[in-house]
Structures are given as C-alpha cells and as structure tokens.
Amino acid sequence: MKTIGIVGYRSEDSSVFGAGGNYLEFISRFGKPYIIFPGEEQADVDLLILPGGLDIAPQSFGALPSFKTGNQDVFKQFFYEKRLSLYIDAGIPIFGICLGFQMLAVYFGSTLEQHLWRHPQSPSRNEPGHTVDPLPQAVRYATQSFEVNSHHHQGVFLHQLSAELEPLALAKSSPDSDNILVESFRHRSKHIMAVQWHPEEWYDAFSCMMINDLLL
Numbered sequence: 001m002k003t004i005g006i007v008g009y010r011s012e013d014s015s016v017f018g019a020g021g022n023y024l025e026f027i028s029r030f031g032k033p034y035i036i037f038p039g040e041e042q043a044d045v046d047l048l049i050l051p052g053g054l055d056i057a058p059q060s061f062g063a064l065p066s067f068k069t070g071n072q073d074v075f076k077q078f079f080y081e082k083r084l085s086l087y088i089d090a091g092i093p094i095f096g097i098c099l100g101f102q103m104l105a106v107y108f109g110s111t112l113e114q115h116l117w118r119h120p121q122s123p124s125r126n127e128p129g130h131t132v133d134p135l136p137q138a139v140r141y142a143t144q145s146f147e148v149n150s151h152h153h154q155g156v157f158l159h160q161l162s163a164e165l166e167p168l169a170l171a172k173s174s175p176d177s178d179n180i181l182v183e184s185f186r187h188r189s190k191h192i193m194a195v196q197w198h199p200e201e202w203y204d205a206f207s208c209m210m211i212n213d214l215l216l
Helices: 021-028 074-082 084-089 099-107 205-214
Strands: 003-007 032-036 047-050 094-097 130-134 146-148 165-171 182-187 192-195
Touching: 003 021, 003 074, 021 032, 047 099, 074 084, 074 099, 084 099, 094 099, 094 205, 099 182, 099 192, 182 205, 192 205
Parallel strands: 003 032, 003 047, 047 094, 094 192
Antiparallel strands: 130 146, 130 165, 165 182, 182 192
16 A cells, blocks of 8 residues: 655644644545654655645745735645655655645746735635636546636746646636636656645545556
8 A cells, every 4th residue: 555645734723733634534545644744854655745724935935925925834834945855856756735736836946926816716615616727738637627626815827837847727717818827737757746726625536646647
C-alpha cells in the first residue's frame, strides 16, 4: 500500500494537531495517510498532499500585503518555506489542493492574485461553485466542462502562471481575457499537479485520476 503524506496543521480551536477527517478519508481511497509534523525534515512517502488553508504570506511571492489578505497558518507556511523544496528536490510526487495549488504556483515563479473580487464561491463545502473547462492537454482527465466546489479568494490568472507550469483547466466564469483563472496545472517535467478546488469534499474524477497517475 502506498503511503501518502499530508502536511499537519492545528485545528481552529488550537486543541488538536493533525489533518481533517475529510482529507484523511479522501487519502484513504488511494493509500495509507501519514501526517507530517514540523520536526520531520523529509518523510518517507510515495506522494505528498499539500492541503488547503489560510492565505500564503505575500512576501513568499515578493508582494505587498493586500488589505484583503488574511493570516497564515504557521505550520503550512513553515512547511512551504523550510520543507517543500526537500520533497521537490527528491522527486517525490506532489498534489496541491487550493492553498497547496497556490503554494506550488508561487514556488515555481507564478504571481498570486490576492483577492478575486468576482469569483463565485460554493454555498457550502460540498456544493458546486462554478464550472471549469479542461484544456486539450488535459484530455486524459476530462474532455468536457464540469462543476467544482470553490472556497478561495486568492488565485492565479493565466498570464501570471509560471512557464514551468502547464495549465490543465480554466474557470469558465472568467469575465475577460486578462482575468482567466487557472483551476488546475501540472509541472512540465516534474511529478507535480494541483487543483484550486477541494476534491477531498468533491471526489471529482479529474482529481482522482491525477492522483492515481502520480502514484504510478
């Protein structure tokens, strides 16, 4: 059985450290979950999951804080700054979810939009927020538009995406050509993929197939 690591974090009431049950249940469909603690320099895992969470620090991508940017999760921010490069350098496959998507985008040189004024959100965690359009290079994962949940106010527009990353799906609701929002990407040469929505609450075929490919 494959071991899938997920970055650990503190619960909202600060009484528990670990990972949410929705993440652990989702990961269990693909392998054995393993929670990564801050003191571990590099865990022995077959796949690393970067979960969603609070905003990434603006200094991570060389920007001034927006007045709409919120606090950081100190554990996830620490992992981004001190641990993520170890997994990338070791060639460990990585799958990013929401904040994890944004961390990977920024790590490889993308710029982050700190507040999306008009991007639709889901009414609740497991309801659709909007539709995404898969690109031709994502034909293995989807050939038609599909719905996703949406719980983020930051993101990466297509013109902000690093050349190292290949877009796989775009938000259908983009209002104009300068504001086409990237919803999924993969690294052009590394085993790294990411989605901006939350598959741990949505179980969409697109994300599940990506994870299966990373575990091959």
